[in-house]
Amino acid sequence: MNYLEGTIDFAGQLRCQKYMNYGLCTSAVISYIYGYLVQDSYCVIKLFLILASLVALVCLPAWSMYNKNPLKFQKKKE
Amino acid sequence: MPKYNVSDFKSKFDKELTNHFNKNGYKQSFVFEDIRLLIAIACIIPAGLAFGIEYVYGFGVLKSYLKYLLPLYFLASCLLTFWSSVVKGSTVYVATKKERHIKISADTFLPLKNKPLITTKFTVLKNRNAVQLEWSVPVAHIFEEDGQISSATFEAEISKYLSQIEN
Numbered sequence: 633m634n635y636l637e638g639t640i641d642f643a644g645q646l647r648c649q650k651y652m653n654y655g656l657c658t659s660a661v662i663s664y665i666y667g668y669l670v671q672d673s674y675c676v677i678k679l680f681l682i683l684a685s686l687v688a689l690v691c692l693p694a695w696s697m698y699n700k701n702p703l704k705f706q707k708k709k710e
Numbered sequence: 711m712p713k714y715n716v717s718d719f720k721s722k723f724d725k726e727l728t729n730h731f732n733k734n735g736y737k738q739s740f741v742f743e744d745i746r747l748l749i750a751i752a753c754i755i756p757a758g759l760a761f762g763i764e765y766v767y768g769f770g771v772l773k774s775y776l777k778y779l780l781p782l783y784f785l786a787s788c789l790l791t792f793w794s795s796v797v798k799g800s801t802v803y804v805a806t807k808k809e810r811h812i813k814i815s816a817d818t819f820l821p822l823k824n825k826p827l828i829t830t831k832f833t834v835l836k837n838r839n840a841v842q843l844e845w846s847v848p849v850a851h852i853f854e855e856d857g858q859i860s861s862a863t864f865e866a867e868i869s870k871y872l873s874q875i876e877n
Binding site: 639640641645646704705707708709 | 853855856858
């Protein structure tokens with residue numbers, strides 16, 4: 633359940649943001665080039681959706697690699 | 711409450727800051743919010759008029775009025791954006807303490823970083839002299855494990871800066 637809860641530390645958020653930005657830009661460029669080569673705009677959309685799903689798989693769940701730098705918050709005072 | 715939520719930390723911090731100054735005899739001013747509300751109403755008026763004219767007289771009549779209503783709406787919208795993003799900006803608190811002739815405004819920033827710091831910029835206007843003070847505190851130092859702000863630490867940290875403001 634922790635994977636779906638989505639709690640990741642700040643360093644993880646920065647890393648995830650980087651993966652998402654680079655991943656989506658690369659997916660768009662690859663899809664465009666592929667669509668241009670096969671001369672089919674429908675292929676651009678299909679390939680982009682497949683690649684974007686892969687990026688989502690990397691970025692959306694709270695993988696343990698995003699929780700490697702937990703902060704030491706103050707202990708709760710009663 | 712989920713931990714590591716920058717916007718949640720910022721809103722909790724802003725609320726604590728506001729409460730702290732209000733408790734210490736400052737009278738909060740809502741001038742930025744009041745003016746923003748007036749500009750927002752100025753946006754709604756031409757839009758409402760256009761809707762009313764079309765509803766009552768039809769689009770044919772509305773067309774002749776659109777050349778006045780559209781620029782008015784555009785201007786008011788631009789003014790609203792300018793006011794919210796430039797004039798008000800990140801100011802979260804404006805207040806005065808009349809007996810000490812002090813006026814303060816506080817802007818808070820919390821950029822996403824590995825070990826984020828909440829930075830508050832105070833502008834203090836005392837006897838017509840403006841002084842800028844900056845207070846930065848690590849998020850992990852001021853928030854507890856469950857994501858709530860530690861009031862005791864907050865009070866202890868800000869008291870040092872309050873003494874700088876008032877003396």
